[in-house]
Amino acid sequence: MTRRRHASGATPFVAKFGSCDAHRREARAVHEALEALAKQPLPAVDPGAVLGDVLPAEWVSQLQRPRSPTAPDATLAQMLGTQAVVRDALYTYLTQRLRSTLLGPAAEASTWDTDTLPIRSVRGLVDERVRHSGGCACK
Numbered sequence: 001m002t003r004r005r006h007a008s009g010a011t012p013f014v015a016k017f018g019s020c021d022a023h024r025r026e027a028r029a030v031h032e033a034l035e036a037l038a039k040q041p042l043p044a045v046d047p048g049a050v051l052g053d054v055l056p057a058e059w060v061s062q063l064q065r066p067r068s069p070t071a072p073d074a075t076l077a078q079m080l081g082t083q084a085v086v087r088d089a090l091y092t093y094l095t096q097r098l099r100s101t102l103l104g105p106a107a108e109a110s111t112w113d114t115d116t117l118p119i120r121s122v123r124g125l126v127d128e129r130v131r132h133s134g135g136c137a138c139k
């Protein structure tokens, strides 16, 4: 990846959301959230891209629901069961944290499930935030 001199690519990204104040506000917030998760400037985020392609790989892999391992004996099964509880708790914590980072104030009212986040588009995320924050002048 080439390094850019400007600190953030929010301005060209926000410009793709027209003149609606609500859409521009939420687009800026989504861009900030994506940059915070990526821990680097994202100068060329495509609103049509799906979140699974935009989010850092380590976050996308966290969104895959953990599978339960099978164990050959009872002691090992108990040990794996304890690990599964910890793993599931970590999964829930991380995915909820990601969901609330992306959806912001809309996270509480939104019906979006964490499992579906990787297939949602960046524009869809902005629209979802606008739907719950109001003030849209697009239509």
Ligand SMILES: [Zn+2]
Pocket (backbone or CB within 6 Å): 020, 021, 022, 023, 130, 135, 136, 137, 138, 139
């Ligand atoms: Zn709008």
